[in-house]
Amino acid sequence: MAGTALAVQYRFYAAQVVGARRVGTSTIRVTFGGDDLAAFAGGGRDQSVSLFLPHPGQPEPVLPTAEGEDWFGAYRALDPAIRAVMRSYTIREQRPERAEVDIDFVSHGDTGPASRWANRAVAGDRVVLLGPAVADNRSVCFQPPDDTELVLLVADETALPAVGGILDWLPAGTRVRAWIEVPDAGDIQPLPGDARAEVRWIVRGATPPGSAPLVDAVRAARLPSGTPYAWVAGESSMVRGVRRHLVNERGIDRRRVTFAGYWRRGASEDALRAER
Template sequence: MTTRTPDPVAVQFRFYEAHVVRSRRLTPSMVRVTFGGEQLATFAGGGRDQSLSLFLPHPGQSAPVVPIHSGEDWFSEWRAIDPGERAVMRSYTVREQRRAQAEVDIDFALHGDTGPASRWAGRVRPGDRVVMLGPAVEDNRGVCFRPPPGTDHVLMAADETALPAVGAILAWLPAGMRARVWIEVPDVADIQDLPSAATAEVRWLVRGTTPPGSGLLVEAVRGARMPAGTPYAWIAGESASVRTLRRHLVAERGLHRRQVTFAGYWRLGASNDDLQAEALSAAAV
């Protein structure tokens, strides 16, 4: 057997210049934006929860300011640009990719003008220019959903910020795989159709007037009966809730740590700008 050596991180990703082709409101709190451009023909998405860094322009700019020709040192050069000029950088999941058309779909959770990405997505127009830092090879570290060999069913728990990833994972799962999914959304109108070849049981948790991150998702999973077998769990959403669910699955349900993948997409009481500032500070250490 030949063992493939993973590509170095430096060659797993590259910059892609793209533009908005169209947008479509999916639900009251989510819009799907389709991006196109010749360079996206080589976008090597690995499916599942494939993530990318999306660079957006500030109001009044015709294109995001990103040092896209700076090689491996792009991050340092991007940080050196005036914060009022350098592109807004956010992480997103690829909802769907159509390589033949060189198109990539990204779903944006809308929350008014409380952040630059939501503001941009709420006003997006065809032709608007962006830059993506995305995969140059399919097997890349931007894909975190990786069930171990022998997995016979999948457990997923997420809030609306991770709903695009859940949808992409369900679309990727093969026929015969069982999946049990809990998804928290703000309103009943935010429920979406999530096609899958897998045998999927999806439970929608409508938050209503309950504040986000208040434990609705945690309580639903804690109170559920789990199927027998060899599970793999994927959890994403508010950071504290995600950590609580991981502890529950490992300490109380008996899953091995390698059977649980978790990701904090946001943190209660912290804005995206706060989290990005923390990440920048950590990167400087």
């Protein structure tokens, strides 16, 4: 039964670009639409999806035709030069009543196919999302225990869309301390929601992502009292460093720390998936 339950948590959504615009120096917000998205049932917060993109010159992403048991095996059996590029992204906002979702793409030049695609996205471009069929699904990782009195959020620019989704979702008045590292001052953006959030922005500038500034900022902070729940996401070595600090130096119960490496400097998502 558990397998069945898991299978019905997700489905494929065909979608196309409705529009794309810069929302920061490094970030492009792409709005996707299409009839399928009227049924999109994300759980908000850090809801993530697998996004399938075409290679340059292809009119649409190439995926296995059968959606059988071993769909991923069939996908992997296709020629990597032809099969769709598969990348993980967060749903920044869902509007099923308009059959739309927004995804914020960090543009890191043309060094990765997803960034390259987002840099050129125009209305009509076709993609496929593998995403939630139900709001309660395993791709929502932000799960504060009921007794949480203080929420700690630590993120780099790739996890900023998730921070937006989390702040949108949290009940009014929730106490939040957030540390967000961005490449450029032009990436600082107003954050949504009615939580009582104290946000510290850290502009990385020329410092390489994943190095010390964010870990140092969290280490230097005086935290208010209250039972904490921490959520940490972004470049893998940053995430490791912050988690180690929260658990080993601050003594936060490891079960109250959710952490996710969203990317690793020097490794593509395909390489990370192959490692796993």
